[in-house]
Amino acid sequence: MKIVIVGNGRIGRAIAGGIRRARPSWPIRTLGRGDDCAAAREGEVVLLCVKPQQVRGALEGFASALQPGSLVISVAARTTLADLRAAIPACVGVVRAMPNLPVSELVGMTAFACESEPKDLERAEAVFSLLGRTLRVEERLMDAATAMNGCGPAYAYVIVEAWIDAGIKLGFSYETSRTLVAQTLLGAAASVLASKEHPAALKTAVTTPAGCTIEGLLQLEDGRIRSTIVRAVIAAAEA
Ligand SMILES: NC(=O)c1ccc[n+]([C@@H]2O[C@H](COP(=O)([O-])OP(=O)(O)OC[C@H]3O[C@@H](n4cnc5c(N)ncnc54)[C@H](OP(=O)(O)O)[C@@H]3O)[C@@H](O)[C@H]2O)c1
Structure with missing residues (x-):
């Protein structure tokens, strides 16, 4: 061709x-x-x-x-x-x-x-x-x-950038933190594509009762991450 x-x-x-x-x-x-x-x-x-x-x-x-x-x-x-x-x-x-x-x-x-x-x-x-x-x-x-897939990588890069900063704050080098974050996101995306489970069920599998994941999730909810993401994508679609 x-x-x-x-x-x-x-x-x-x-x-x-x-x-x-x-x-x-x-x-x-x-x-x-x-x-x-x-x-x-x-x-x-x-x-x-x-x-x-x-x-x-x-x-x-x-x-x-x-x-x-x-x-x-x-x-x-x-x-x-x-x-x-x-x-x-x-x-x-x-x-x-x-x-x-x-x-x-x-x-x-x-x-x-x-x-x-x-x-x-x-x-x-x-x-x-x-x-x-x-x-x-x-x-x-x-x-x-x-708005969903054309602009989407930019949203992911903002999350990746902040998450790498968290790794640096916790003591990892930039390179190590970047690998930890990018491979974790790749794995999460692969699980979503490979599984028939709703992402909420996949999240539950990571979340041990009274464990550390739920502490992190509570902070995300306090930051209104869900409504922020929904509104961001809708704003891009209507721009
Ligand atoms: N970037 C993305 O992630 C992405 C994703 C999906 C879709 N898109 C769409 O793809 C399109 C291009 O986006 P982009 O980010 O690649 O923009 P870009 O980097 O500005 O690329 C457009 C290129 O086309 C050239 N050009 C303009 N008129 C031309 C002509 N008559 N003949 C040959 N070349 C010409 C421009 O040259 P000059 O710089 O000299 O004007 C520029 O190099 C947009 O319509 C966008 O909606 C972009």
């Missing part, structure tokens, strides 16, 4: 890096600002990785050059399938995707919506399933997906 990535910023580089890692033999061309974007005509799949306000200008530069039967996958937040379709010829497929930066480590989470063509979604999944998990959602939920 010949892939062209238009937009060589954070998410464009993360996707390119992930694909090169997962499929070293796939031809990928990355086009940044100033490059001849009409070269997107080489792509069977063209990934549009520019900011929402740059989408229209970027598509004006290459949409008419696209091969019939090729596919444009836009990762731009808030840019709807209707916005994309208005600028892309009818003979070219359109998929809206919301990945996140861990695609570079092949543990990304990508949500998709498309107009109606299952073969377009299948091609999009063929690319992004190399880079982690994928889910199809209704287009009305794509802004919510942006």
Whole structure:
């Protein structure tokens, strides 16, 4: 599959890096600002990785050059399938995707919506399933997906940063604390994905009666961690 990535910023580089890692033999061309974007005509799949306000200008530069039967996958937040379709010829497929930066480590989470063509979604999944998990959602939920998994790593990094500070306060070096925290979060996430149990049941398994975990949990509840997280994600979805 010949892939062209238009937009060589954070998410464009993360996707390119992930694909090169997962499929070293796939031809990928990355086009940044100033490059001849009409070269997107080489792509069977063209990934549009520019900011929402740059989408229209970027598509004006290459949409008419696209091969019939090729596919444009836009990762731009808030840019709807209707916005994309208005600028892309009818003979070219359109998929809206919301990945996140861990695609570079092949543990990304990508949500998709498309107009109606299952073969377009299948091609999009063929690319992004190399880079982690994928889910199809209704287009009305794509802004919510942006807040959940697109922005999500930032929320996790805030928690990781504070938790590492706690380790440093307790006497660990930064490197040791970072490993303790990151591997613990990875393990917790793996348990959630592997288990049919609700996270509350997984939490109970860690919480010995009158033990130290419940002391920590009480502090989190005093800090309103649940309502803070819910409100943070909703604020991002409505921004
Ligand atoms: N960052 C994330 O975690 C993430 C996750 C999921 C989705 N997204 C979405 O991905 C999109 C890009 O985000 P980003 O964080 O990667 O932004 P970014 O770092 O600013 O990258 C966008 C890149 O596209 C370039 N560009 C702009 N117009 C172009 C054109 N006509 N042709 C070729 N390149 C062009 C920009 O160049 P200049 O710098 O010269 O303008 C910039 O290098 C956004 O729509 C965002 O909603 C981002």
